[in-house]
Amino acid sequence: MRFEVTTLGTGAALPARGRFPSAQLLNVRERLFLIDCGEGTQERLRMAGVNMNRIARVLITHMHGDHFLGLMGVISSMHLLGRTAPLHVHGPADLREVIELQLRVSKTFLRFPLHIHAVEHRSGAPVFGDEVVTVTGLALRHRVESTGFLFREAPQPRHLIKEKVGLIPHYARSAVKEGQDLVLPDGTVVPNAELTAPADPQRAYAYCSDTAYAPELVPFLKGVDLLYHEATFLEELAARAKETMHSTARQAATMARDAEAGQLLLGHFSSRYKDPEVLREEAVQVFPHTMLAQEGCTFQVGRSAVHA
């Protein structure tokens, strides 16, 4: 089942070189999340062929323009495209006032319910959860309060062993998939291990942008399949990274290595880098499984993609 991320914008604050501000579309088993929403995100979604009204939730990390200025346009277009389903927006507490003011002055009365939730700036704090995925916060370090997001798939059912399926009465199948032993009508107990193979592992994706190097996040990122981490600068600009509270490619790779991530995806490239390949080259020295985000490209979440 699908767990993939489409990177819609990979630039930093100043758009340049064909790169756009931060935005990602995450598809977790057909639940669509929009993560950050820089200016022009609706245009990027259109180019990626995404039906905006399938997006259930928007998550905003922080109140810098390159991460939220596209949100009003997305909301407005959802409205004009006839949305009726509720939209949930999770982000910093200030986001509510920014949205509500602009709806008020434009006299826009949305046709769909808009729910705005303030995100707690604490690693591990719950953001959202349902039967498919849970989302928790990651307390990033930035000039304004910035909260990343960890998406973890809900536990999957065990797989029924094909040859044994005939043995299991229909009413007992979900219990067996959940790991229970099978008790037959005559009292015979068939151990679960004889009927099922282990469930697929719970896949996880983490989004860390914008942030300075924050090693205290490593325990929360442990074993994540795909880590998106900002890499605004090369290590030679580490002082500038520290000052602006961004990360270098080497720092991003260090996070991925220490968290034992499956793969690392870099983004939020400074406009000074014509080709972000230099950032990847720096990162792979620390963490080999490193990829570069690119406008409109989709990346699978799951170790098999690389480690198979």
Add this chain to the structure above:
Amino acid sequence: MRFEVTTLGTGAALPARGRFPSAQLLNVRERLFLIDCGEGTQERLRMAGVNMNRIARVLITHMHGDHFLGLMGVISSMHLLGRTAPLHVHGPADLREVIELQLRVSKTFLRFPLHIHAVEHRSGAPVFGDEVVTVTGLALRHRVESTGFLFREAPQPRHLIKEKVGLIPHYARSAVKEGQDLVLPDGTVVPNAELTAPADPQRAYAYCSDTAYAPELVPFLKGVDLLYHEATFLEELAARAKETMHSTARQAATMARDAEAGQLLLGHFSSRYKDPEVLREEAVQVFPHTMLAQEGCTFQVGRSAVHA
């Protein structure tokens, strides 16, 4: 001397078909004005090769997202590009709160002075004036208060007749250009008409969007060289135009005809029209000198362009 407008966005509220939301760059003798600023305007400016920091003033007609959502991005990029010159923003009274709130929550401290001026919603009300151009308001009719803008070039000096230039002492030249007679040291008076040819006419440009058909504006638009008027719909959707307080192409053309405009430029095309040529075809039946705005195209302001 240059007087020209570059149309950066020609779409209506819902971006589609390669059209973008409203924005225009007006160059009046190297004074640059940005008129309206829909989402993505900074990207359009970049594509048009415009140095954003040459823009002295931004004029916003009304508080619908497709006319102002790109403004924070433009301001932010001006800041990141090192602007130090003041920026003046003229628009509805609500604009100040929208800008100031977003600067505050993003903790952005601009490196340049930002002056925000509330525009009076009254035709003929002064907006701005200097030695090159005066800008006055046009009270449009829309669902929210919407104010168009009339740009009129300052009176030009008369032209010195080439063969007579030698007769005129340097100190007297500007007076002669302004129409005064020349008094020679011996007391002889040379009538101005013998020394000068008439000044170039004062060129004028009007921007009317968004608005329902508003014939009361005609006296203010009289003789304008170029009239930009929204044409969201065809006449067959006149009822929809009335309801949403937009104009049809025929109504736009009627305004141009009654105002005796030099040329008419149509824009703000509904996403339902794949090719806006149908709107032009409707308009030319009423007013022949009609052109279609197009992303990145530049149009000259001045009768000679068409009537020569």
